[in-house]
């Protein structure tokens with residue numbers, strides 16, 4: 010069989026944009042065992058005096074998450090933030106309607122911001138525009154960001170938090186286009202409310218950045234009219250529009266599953282086009298950028314979720330959305346990261362949803378250890394090495410046939426460049442699950458760059474990790490050869506690759 014070869018041209022002058030570190034964000038919702046039994050589990054051998062699990066903190070820090078969206082998700086549409094502040098013993102237990110759970114409020118926003126500091130992450134806060142509105146969003150912002158001398162800032166101080174949290178990023182509700190959302194709204198209802206809420210919030214703190222809700226997935230019947238109609242109202246008051254999308258191998262067709270990153274690509278292009286259309290229509294000067302604040306693979310646990318939510322009494326921290334990921338899910342996550350990086354000029358924030366136990370890279374056993382899912386690794390690599398600027402990928406790849414997506418490329422890749430550090434990294438997925446591909450990287454104006462390492466994640470597509478150990482973990486492979494002006498890398502079938510190059514010190 011003839012060798013399959015793909016070609017990537019990298020040119021240091023062809024810069025897409027600088028990478029915003031917030032592209033490597035994540036998400037914690039009061040859902041299932043993300044908070045209770047996840048980051049917080051008093052009595053667990055790994056818990057500190059505040060109840061925070063140190064084994065979880067260690068893995069989240071290792072993952073390198075820059076920003077964490079909180080507290081939802083669907084949860085935020087019924088969120089009463091006051092329930093979760095002040096003396097813990099006086100906090101009410103509530104029925105949590107989004108996930109049919111009992112919320113103890115033992116962890117609230119002051120605990121969460123404290124925890125976020127421990128994992129070196131910024132907090133991205135969401136306000137409730139489901140059951141609540143302008144006044145409540147303003148009170149919450151005053152509590153969080155105003156220094157002192159007012160009702161809510163002094164309330165925060167009375168709760169032992171002297172310094173304001175200075176939360177910069179705020180989501181104006183969550184998935185308000187979805188009929189499942191508590192307080193679901195029409196486009197005009199949401200657009201008006203979001204615009205007026207944003208306007209008022211900016212009067213309290215002009216430094217904040219605001220995210221207007223986009224569609225909750227590309228297949229929503231109101232997409233993309235939702236974006237256009239809501240931005241008509243919010244354009245002047247917001248900085249970002251949100252995107253959400255989850256993928257899954259629902260037909261058990263791996264080739265077609267891995268083609269779904271092309272859908273994500275199309276989704277981003279369309280939302281960008283709608284943002285630019287509204288900008289033009291309004292004769293505006295600013296771009297509305299994208300906060301892709303929920304993305305991941307989510308399908309393994311769908312049956313569990315239905316059963317838990319429908320067939321059980323009200324429970325506290327039930328097992329919900331606990332997808333156990335395999336190797337092909339890690340490839341899909343890698344493909345999604347590449348897609349996000351390719352659009353670094355417009356996608357400035359992205360949150361892998363979620364972080365702990367709930368569709369998560371980090372799992373925490375109730376009576377045991379914390380461990381890394383397969384999807385941990387592509388994210389870890391991207392957050393660690395995805396620094397500097399993205400270079401426009403000029404790629405020529407062989408194609409293969411898929412059932413629903415037709416002919417698609419074998420290789421998806423993107424390169425990032427840190428000029429000062431003299432580092433060049435290529436992230437590449439070979440999504441052909443049957444054949445290896447040689448990737449020839451044309452390094453035209455990267456004289457003096459030598460191979461540092463070629464990291465590979467591969468294995469049986471259905472192999473998962475677990476508390477007993479990691480069957481899927483990256484290895485350092487001898488699969489790249491440097492020649493004059495080019496690097497030739499062998500991408501194994503169905504593999505995630507990180508090819509790192511460094512400028513030779515001798516080179517002037």
Ligand code: AHR
Pocket residue numbers: 038081082083084183184225303362363
């Ligand atoms: O992340 C799980 C859920 O997915 C979130 O609560 C919601 O926003 C989305 O539908």
